[in-house]
Amino acid sequence: MATERAYRRLRTDKDVKKLMRRYYTKSKILPRIPFIKPKIAWLTSGAPVELLYAFDVLPLYPENYGALVGAAKTGVPLCEVAEAHGWSQDLCSYARSSLGSMLKPKISPMNGLRKPDMLICGNNICGTVLKWYEAAAHYYNVPIFVFDTPPIRGEALEAHQKEYVMNQVEDLIAFLEKHTGKKYSEEKLIEVGQYSNDAVTLWKQILYECKAKPSPLNCADRFLAMAPIVTLRGTKEAVDFYQKLLTEVQERVAQGVGAIREEKVRLLWDNIPIWYSLYSFFNTLAAQGVVFPVDTYTHAWSGEFGDDPAEAIATRYSDIYLNKTLNHKIELMVRLIKEFQLDGYVLHSDRSCKRYSLGQPISKKIITERTSVPGVIIEADMVDSRAFSEEQVKTRIEGLLEMMA
């Protein structure tokens, strides 16, 4: 008799896979069709993609591709290519695998990302992207736009900081006009902005449905389902997909069906996933009744497109989890632990992501003081499996579960 799986697959898993396959296929085929031939931009996950869609630019995300590289377990050979060209093993593995993939596309999934016509780099997620994109701009000899969003130390940007970011939105529009040969249309941006709003609203609804017991989604479900909110934010496809996913999630909640067969322990996940171990990590824990109804990584998108697109872009793309202080991160995790009624938390100390990880020992102490639930820090890397010791991580998680028993 076949053993029943500890987790339940979503029907919409197939849709997201199909959607992403189509997205990457389009990026390979469309630039070859003379009458269409869209401009290709590489951009960071925190860059204002709505503007690019408003200019009919096809956006590609090296970070999303990095996740794909990690999940395909091709991170190590690609990182090694970059290292052989002098890039330090201490650098971000998204950056290293991306540089490796640029140097050796033949050993990369889908033969690498399509060569960009331009680069759009937003530093609201980290400073690493600045140098990574600068290296890519040199390699491909293409123009780059740096979208600089000062870190927020209070609740919001100060007036002069907001003005600085808003002026850059104007500069970015001029940059796109120059490099696409198209005129800016506010009407089109508002239309794209509406799709973006709709997708973000649906995504947030989906995330908050996981307050239900049992949780309708586990971490791996959300990490897979987040791909369109990153890459297709501002398109109708993203809205349609999230509408379908929300329906399925609400069905699960209504029927009391959880993401895993038997939910015993509810934990929070902090940081980027360990992509090469995504399913084995979460599904092994699922077999022990451990579910992750919430994480900080997929909660990154918020904010509304209002009447003033420059103002909306400045606010939305500054007010980002990683662009705020450690206190803000702690506040969010404390709130999520309480709201989602969690039993504990796992902080992934990701060697590749200093902005996300540094200071987690402080977070751990304060979160436990304020929530009375235990937590654990596990050390790994999102793409480079050489920095991951499965046994060590397993021991730490087991220790956490024993504390909760």
Added chain:
Amino acid sequence: MRSSHISLKEAQGFREALENPMQAYAQLQTDGGKPVIGYFTDLVPIELIHAAGGQPSRLFPSPKSDEPLDSLVQTFCCSYLRNFLSSTLETELKKAFSGFVFSNNFCDSLTNVIDIFEHAFPDFPFLVLNQPVASTNANVESFFRAEVQLLAERLAQITSHQPDDKSIQESMKLYEGIRKFQSELEAAYYAHHAQVAFSDFAAVLAGKELLPAEKYEEVLGRVLEEFQGIENSNDTNRPSIIITGGMLHDLKIIDAIEESGISIVGELLLFGRKDYEMRFNYSKPPFDALVSSYLGKVPAATRYDLSRKTDRLLTLIKEKNAAGVIHLNWKFCDPDAFESVMIKNALEKEKTPFLMIETDPQRSNLEQIKTRCQAFCEILEAK
């Protein structure tokens, strides 16, 4: 330094101070008569700190510091900043400093370390200066001017004195005088680089952070006099190089390079030429002048615009007739680690040999560095 080098008298005190900078800051706080304000990074306008009645002192790492940091931060944080946290935990901080000015939006490690510091020292005063990363334009200048003006207002929280246009301009003139002196010193060093160790020159440059500005000017005068007494004979066969990267003050690393037989004829480090080549335009209002000069510096690795750095480096290589470049990088400093490869690639096109040295404030790989420098020296000699 090599045994054949003539030792600069004034450099020796700074060499010792740099081995235990926390003690040097404490002495400055006691003897200097002004509140010492420690700062990171190259875009912090020290003239403002001085005009507000403070003594600006750049934060040097402490080679002997080894306070464990497990409860605060992970091991893959920039080694320089880990060392800063470690040394502040070991020190009676208020004896050494009255406050800090941290640059934000500089690098990921520093952005996070500001938060970590706030948790470790909840009552210790510090100010944050947000800096731009993009290339300079009118919007960037306007943003940075507003940040610098805010810093000026907030400095009074530490020094109890609000700087005004007049005091800022006086401080600008004082530090510009020092920078001109340092430029003269660099010319004197270059004329005598066969006889004088670069590490001595670097120690004197670093002294700016360890003495009140007025006293430091006097020291520079004495060092220049000392140079006048040294016979000029640069007929050396030793291969000459330029050093780039983040460190200037780590004299043991610089000594290791020189002991390998290499002669250092110039630098393009974070604090050195990039700073002392800066001049102000006094026809502009003080804040405008400060902002345009600071943003006009050859950018740190943390900012976008590598070509400004490589262009300056290639010019410098020609000016100094250098045969190669050694890039110095702190362990886990991502911006410099990225930039070292981009500089290497730019130099390869010019067929200029390049060596990247990575270390930490404790110089845990000093012996390995010596071996690599010797090998690099042989490559340069064989050219």
